[in-house]
Amino acid sequence: MTFTFRPLDPLKDAELLHSWVTHPKAAFWMMQEAKLQDVERAYMEIAADEHHHALLGLRDGVPVFLMEKYDPARRELVGLYxxxxxxxxxxxxxxPTDTPVHGFTRAVITAIMAHLFEDPATRRVVVEPDVRNTAVHALNAAVGFVPEREIDKPEKRALLSFCTREQFEKAVAA
Incomplete structure (x- = not known):
């Protein structure tokens, strides 16, 4: 599967994003009760933040996933590691989809990691999913993430995990 990336447009893409983040499948996104204006506001804040970026992943020009990248020294994990x-x-x-495609989510995270490592300045990727999100822990492991420890964030108990370029390359070559 081939994906391309484009910056998210907070106003143009808000309705689509709203349908994604409020779906029960997105419970760990913690926006279940969000109104359309809440989603617009949240992504306008990200768009204005030089240390946090939202991108849509496209397949054949159609948005099929959301990716956010951020500087963990300045956002999300400040003081936690x-x-x-x-x-x-x-x-x-x-x-969510009514017609799941086997291997799709793994292809997505693999494409995201490859995209992040295209930047030579990226040395390792840091994630902090909810400790209860076992599905994403398995996906993270499949692309080379190694859990370090559980941490307490204001909104959740998270599993702090890291993946270096070498760990990613080894995992996807296997």
Whole structure:
């Protein structure tokens, strides 16, 4: 599967995003009760933030997933771990579907990781999914993430995990 990326347009894409983040499948996204205006506002804040970026992943020009990348030394994980130069934080969301495609989500996270490592400054990717999100833990492991420890964030208990470029390349070559 081939994906391309484009910056998310908070106003143009808000309705689509709203349908994704409020779906029961997206419970770990913590926006179940969000109104359309809440989604617009949240992504306008990200668009204005030089340390946090939202992108849509496209397949044949159609948005099929959301990816956020952020500087974990300045957003999300400030004070919760010792950031290193070249660390990039990442979140991703695949929307609900009535016709699941086997291997789709793994292809998405693989494409996201490859995209992040296209930047030579990226040395490792940092994630902090909810400890209860076992599905994403398995996907993370499949692309080379190694859990370090559980941490307490204001909104959740999270599993802090890291993946270096070498760990990613080894995992996807296997």
């Amino acid at each position: 010792e950031a290193q130069p070249g660390d990039v934080g990442m979140h991703f969301l695949t929307p």
